[in-house]
Each structure stands twice: as structure tokens, then as C-alpha cells.
Amino acid sequence: MSEILCIDDDIHTLNAWRHNFAAKAPQWRFSYELSPRRALQRMSEHPADVVISDLDLGVADGVSLIKEMRSFAPQSEYIMVTGAGDLDSAMRALNEAHVFRFFTKPCPVEDLVESVKDALQRRTAQADSSSESDFARASYQRSRALKAAFDTLAHPFFIVDRDGLILHLNSGAECFLKKHSTYVSINGAVRNDEKPYLNASFDGELGYTLKHRDIAGPELVSLTCAARGETILAHFTPLTDFANPGFAVIILADEAPLLPDDLRRIFNLTRTEARFASVFANDPSLEVAAASMGIAVETARKHLKSVFAKTNHAKQADLIKLLDRLRSPFAKQEQ
Structure with a gap:
């Protein structure tokens, strides 16, 4: 009988899973853990076939937990659920933890049951890597998981x-x-x-x-x-x-807020130029930027010219539109 391990620091979520899985998936053996530490110990002693884990486990991060589990249970399949349906969460789950599926809460139990079924099939396919058709099926399931993870996001x-x-x-x-x-x-x-x-x-x-x-x-x-x-x-x-x-x-990500480190990395800005860009985004005034950074206005003007050149913008209005994405939606609401 296939074994499924469910991890969530919310007792109400675990109880709901326990009730629903007992009714919808009696063919599998389920175990439930509130503690990431105990879940890790359980997996090290007796790896489950499929793990369903929340992303935010309070004292632990679901991505880091799955990565550690993979170190001694690489053949297991991992499904992640989260209340934060954002791009960063999905990218971390897929790129770092290599999860099989990624769901946002609330997630219908039928979808989880179907995903567990697919995960078990993929696990079987990987066990027989000599079968070309099984490899194709596993690849198709990976593609399906990827689409499902991002189709719920607002990002293009x-x-x-x-x-x-x-x-x-x-x-x-x-x-x-x-x-x-x-x-x-x-x-x-x-x-x-x-x-x-x-x-x-x-x-x-x-x-x-x-x-x-x-x-x-x-x-x-x-x-x-x-x-x-x-x-x-x-x-x-x-x-x-x-x-x-x-x-x-x-x-x-044409609508996503842009962090200063992102701007520095993308446009190859120096740390000082990136800091200037961040300040300038909040108030497009050379005098204000200079005073905030403790530099001369002429130095601030040199930074502005350098940012113009590196971001390939010739007009200040276009540059401001780009830099405005440095500010969070909350900052904009306060204005």
C-alpha cells in the first residue's frame, strides 16, 4: 500500500485532510505531522512515497524541508500547498525543491487526490527508466505540474x-x-x-x-x-x-515591483547607482536624492546619467516609470 505523508503546522488543516482523505482515498495509507522535525525524522526512517507539505510551517520553511528530505529520499514525490499564491513561492518550490505539484489554498481535496495518483504513477515510471513510454509520461506529468503551478498566478x-x-x-x-x-x-x-x-x-x-x-x-x-x-x-x-x-x-513581470538588488543585477549598476535609483524612485528630484545620500547635487547628476545609460532610457519620464516599480503597492497607497 502506498504511503502518503502530510505536513502542516495548522491542526485544522491536518484534521480536514485526515477526514477528506479517509473518504476520498482509502486505497492509500496516510500519516500526518504538525512538526517539521518529526516529519523529517519519519522520512529518514521510513520514506513515504508522496509528501504533501505546506510552504509556511511556522518554525520551518517547506522548501528547505523538502530539499533536506530529498537528500535521503530522492525517489519520493513532493507536492506543495501554500496560502501565498505568488511568483516567488512558485519559483522557489519548482526550482529549488523540484516539487511535483504546487497548489494555492484553499485546494479541493479532489485535486490533491488526483495529484497523488499522478505522483505515484510518475514514481513508478522513474523506477523503470528503461521504458521510453514511461519516461514520456513522466515528462508530460512534469509539464502538467508546471502549468498548474503558474496558471493560478496573476503574472504573465x-x-x-x-x-x-x-x-x-x-x-x-x-x-x-x-x-x-x-x-x-x-x-x-x-x-x-x-x-x-x-x-x-x-x-x-x-x-x-x-x-x-x-x-x-x-x-x-x-x-x-x-x-x-x-x-x-x-x-x-x-x-x-x-x-x-x-x-x-x-x-x-511587467507589473511586478522591482527590488533594488534586481535593478543592480539586471542593469549592471554599482551599489551606489542602485541606491541612487531607489531614492530617486521615491522622489524624482536630484536635490532630494543628493540630500538623502549625503552627496553633492553634481554627483547625483552623474549617477542619474549613468543610470540613464545602463538602463537604455533617454527620457526622464520613461526612467521614472521603470524606477517606480521599485516601490511597493503599500508605499503607493500611502501617497
Whole structure:
């Protein structure tokens, strides 16, 4: 009998799982843990076939817990649930913990049962790696998990091949392309009335990046659309464990708040330039920025020119629009 370990620091969640799984999945043996430490000990002594864990376990982080479990239970499959349906949570769960599925709460028990069934099938397929059909099935399930993880997010999300052909997109991506149609070419695309951008191809710098840039791991890239005079951010994640390697996931975070460290890394700013950009985003005044940083106005002006050059912006209004993303939504509400 397959064994499933469920971990959550909320006793009410565990009790609900216990009741629902007893009714919906009597064919499996379930165990439940409130304590991440006891869950880790249980897995080290007797690894479960599938682990369902919350992301926020109070005293522990679900991603770190699963990573440690993987060190001695690599054949187990891991499913993560979280009340924080955000991009960072999903990316960490997929890229660091390599979870099989990622769900946001509240999650219907039927979806969890179906995911456990798929996870057990994938585990069986991996045990017989000599079977080409089983490998293809496991790869398909990985693709399905990836889509499910991001389809619930508001961020625009695409799965594309190396030539920029769009193979999958969520509703956020459809909204993005309605506003930014110049980024894609639909000439020659197979018509799909429900998803008109499916099978379209990325043009311009997005398409060029996919075809020519060597992206070995998750990478956040700044892209400029000359026709629109704007800059967007694209998060690229190569997909290497599919039946057909070479696919990439793109997250276009055109609405997401941008942190100072992100700005420094993307545009190759110095720490002083990044700090200046952060201050300037809150109040686009050289005098205020200079006073805040304790530097001369002329020095602040040099920093501004350098930021202009490195971010490829020629107009202050365009630069301010980019820098404004440094500020959190809460800061904007306070104004």
C-alpha cells in the first residue's frame, strides 16, 4: 500500500485532510505531522512515497524541508500547498525543491487526490527508466505540474520553445499580449479562437533572446521594445527534464515591483547607482536624492546619467516609470 505523508503546522488543516482523505482515498495509507522535525525524522526512517507539505510551517520553511528530505529520499514525490499564491513561492518550490505539484489554498481535496495518483504513477515510471513510454509520461506529468503551478498566478506566464513559439500561456499572459501585441507575430500560427496567441511566435528582442542567448539557469533579463519605447522584465527558466528538452518558461513581470538588488543585477549598476535609483524612485528630484545620500547635487547628476545609460532610457519620464516599480503597492497607497 502506498504511503502518503502530510505536513502542516495548522491542526485544522491536518484534521480536514485526515477526514477528506479517509473518504476520498482509502486505497492509500496516510500519516500526518504538525512538526517539521518529526516529519523529517519519519522520512529518514521510513520514506513515504508522496509528501504533501505546506510552504509556511511556522518554525520551518517547506522548501528547505523538502530539499533536506530529498537528500535521503530522492525517489519520493513532493507536492506543495501554500496560502501565498505568488511568483516567488512558485519559483522557489519548482526550482529549488523540484516539487511535483504546487497548489494555492484553499485546494479541493479532489485535486490533491488526483495529484497523488499522478505522483505515484510518475514514481513508478522513474523506477523503470528503461521504458521510453514511461519516461514520456513522466515528462508530460512534469509539464502538467508546471502549468498548474503558474496558471493560478496573476503574472504573465508562457511556455515556449527555443525558437520563441508559444506552446502554453495563462490568462495573465493573454492580457499582457493584448496590451503588447507588438511582441508577437501570429503570421502562420495555427488559429485557436479560444487562445489566439497560442502557437504565435515571439518577435524582437524576446525572440532573439530565446534563439541566441545561452540561458543555463533561471535568469531575470531586461528587454527593450524600441517600437513601444519601454522596458519589460522577463524571467527565463530552461526546462531540461521534459521528453523534448529545450523548452523554456518565460515570466514577463511587467507589473511586478522591482527590488533594488534586481535593478543592480539586471542593469549592471554599482551599489551606489542602485541606491541612487531607489531614492530617486521615491522622489524624482536630484536635490532630494543628493540630500538623502549625503552627496553633492553634481554627483547625483552623474549617477542619474549613468543610470540613464545602463538602463537604455533617454527620457526622464520613461526612467521614472521603470524606477517606480521599485516601490511597493503599500508605499503607493500611502501617497
